[in-house]
Amino acid sequence: MSVAGKIARRGFLLASAAVAGGVAFGVWAVRNPHRNPLVQDTGEGEATFNPWVQVTASGITLIAPHAEKGQGVFSTQAALIAEEMDLEWGSFDVSFGMPAPAYWNTALGGAAAPFLSRDQGTLPTIMRGVMTSAFKMLGAMGTGGSSSMPDSFVKLRAAGASARETLKLAAAAAYDVAVADLRTANSHVILPDGREIPYTALAEAAAGIAPVGDVALRDPSAWKLLGTDMMRLDVPAKSTGTLTYGIDVAVEGMKHAAVRTNGWFHEVYALDSPNMSVSYFWAY
């Protein structure tokens, strides 16, 4: 069947509205997921189930692409994954990851449509869909507008659930037991006889299995982490001067510069040096 023949009504509406709004792109491209950027950093015998979870023999890394600005989202993103994945709190690394379209913000586009959030009419709904599709097509990452949790709330739990179920599949195959008889807790798969297999020991086996999709998410009443007071993961680093901020990054050949002023309120119209040229700025 042709691609056009597969267009569902909703997708057709989206595409039509997109063209009317000046943005044209294929429905297939809008629906197709972005590729997992972790694949390039995942070696043989190491597993990545989706762009947010990587398990190797030496450890578990969660990707938290929303920028931490003091709002605590570094830890909350990890908690969303850990909740479904049954990870022991703090027994994993969290990384901001790398810039990649897979981390596009699913919530910011809708918020950018010029309508009040309570307006659920046809046009606002269509425009939110169009803006969201545009954010996906652009692979637009972003943190702002209180969008981190709306963006992450379902997809990061789904990422954790998929990783958990895939690790269970790996354990079922390795120990010849039924998946239904397996439980998970504290970063381990628990076999029917009570043996506890660390996720890290299953990385190699799990790497060869297609990640399980469409896992039903747990009811909030079953949550152990979400909704509870948690120790934020970055507070020790922020209390010991060991967190690397943007201003702390040193790049090869980087120069440090500062404006020398005479302490008198004034304007600078031009500054020229062999290394730098600034046309206009204020200084006082």
Place this chain on the structure above:
Amino acid sequence: MRLIVNEQTYEVDVEPEMPLLWVLRDALGITGPKYGCGIAQCGACTVHVGGKAVRSCAVQIGELNGAVTTIEGLGTPENLHAVQEAWIEHQVAQCGYCQAGQIMSAADLLSRVPDPSDTQIDQAMSANLCRCGTYPRIRAAVKAAAVKVRGA
């Protein structure tokens, strides 16, 4: 020019007017002390010189008159100072940018006043600004740290 930072001796070739903060961050790569305002108004750059809290952005390296301790020298993630311990227990840091300075000021206060009152805490800490507004937790953590320091 020779200086001692966190019990280690360094030799740096810089102009004597260079602020201590710049020497620490740019010449020595010690980035715990943060650049905030550059004019001793915010406290993000606070370090100890000879055991006393100073604004390192406003101390010229040529006028340095004691050994320097930065947040990295106060305690490490594996071997926390009592103030850092209290800071973590009370989950003080939000963005964390000012917290190295806050902790250095608090450590200086407790070394002089082992059991500070609210007023003394506010006086000692009021020149360390926090845009996240963590002040209530800072005060609680200083009190908890005071108990730890007295017990130690």
